[in-house]
Amino acid sequence: MFIVYSPEGRNVIGRQESKIESPKRINAVSESEFEQTMMELDKDQSGHLASSQASDLPHSRLNYGLSQYQKQLDTLKERHVVVQVSEIMTRDILSLPPRASLGEAWSLMQTHDIHHIPILDNENLVGMCSVQALLRHVMVADDNSLSMQDALSVGDIANTEVITTLPNVDVRRVAYIMTECNIGSLPVMSNAGKLLGIVTRSDLIKRLAQVPPLEIYA
Template identity: 40%
Template sequence: MFMVYSPEGQSFIGAAQNLPVLKVDPAKRINRVEDTELGGVKVDVKGSNSSQKKEALNAYKKNQQNSGERRVIVRVAEIMSTPVISVQSNASLENAWALMQKHNIKHLPVLDVDSLVGICSQTDLLARMLVDRDGQIEGVKRETVAQVMHPQVITTTAETEIRHVAQVLTEFDVDSLVILNDYQKLLGIVTEKDLITRLAQEPPIEIYT
């Protein structure tokens, strides 16, 4: 499921299974059982010989194996970054920028002690500072992370399918999701880059389940 965290409280925005089903060209769907090898196997239930039964069973197993190979389901837990680099809400913009530069990241979940209160991106920081080509700060506003962060954070769980993560990133025009555990504590983060990296790997991900 997906939740929005904000100062006003948690807001449920949907479960992965309730999101729109992705459609695929019918030509690429898995063949129905009657269209596979089973269609050519006739089994006499009353008196068929053992070879016919074995042939039918093997055809069924083959069809199941092929179907299984095409149904690649990837969970957030497989691609998220963990442990997560985070920043405290009272930290300075310089400190937040230094963390991003050190760990080569563009998003920082913002915590108040250990509770999630927002998220800060590289874009948020660059809107309030000047940096040179080497990433060194030349000028910065005297503000804290709490003053520039986005207080509404879309979150999900490690068991969510990454297809649904892609849908949420697109629908809400964000490029990262924070992952929380069962105790609502920070567990990981997944970004558009993580999704693209997985799409480029084998086995390929089908767009249906």
């Protein structure tokens, strides 16, 4: 499940049928729609494997390869292991209050090599400040110092409609939402609305590169 935090309150997404287009018009990705998409991807991959190898492999090797692939698909149907967000999220959260300056945000991003900062007001999530949003309002000099025309705070430039997720959501759905909404991070919240961590594209990539390899089954 995913939740959008905004000044108007919390809105749950993930239970309607329409396609998600942007954070300001978030529609749901239903369970059935998601599973159907995954099944279609498996089907397309199997068909692509057959067509691409038919002209290159001897008939016996082709049959063997297809049989092994089919066995793998059959095995997937029996497995239920899913990596959840809580297993890959960053728990040491760096945040700023809404009144923090853009210079403070830039310094924090450069020092810790991060691109997204949650904005907390009395421990309540009120926005997300990204490096892209920051660079729309400042100029970076050769010495990495900032120059700006207006004395803005991070609260002035932060996105106040924040898509979040829960710690027990599996990473396939997180990757799907990030892709559909073109966002690079998701705050991970408790049911009570407390910020527990943050998951980014980098977290997903790092986990995919680890040994043993990431295996996700529906």
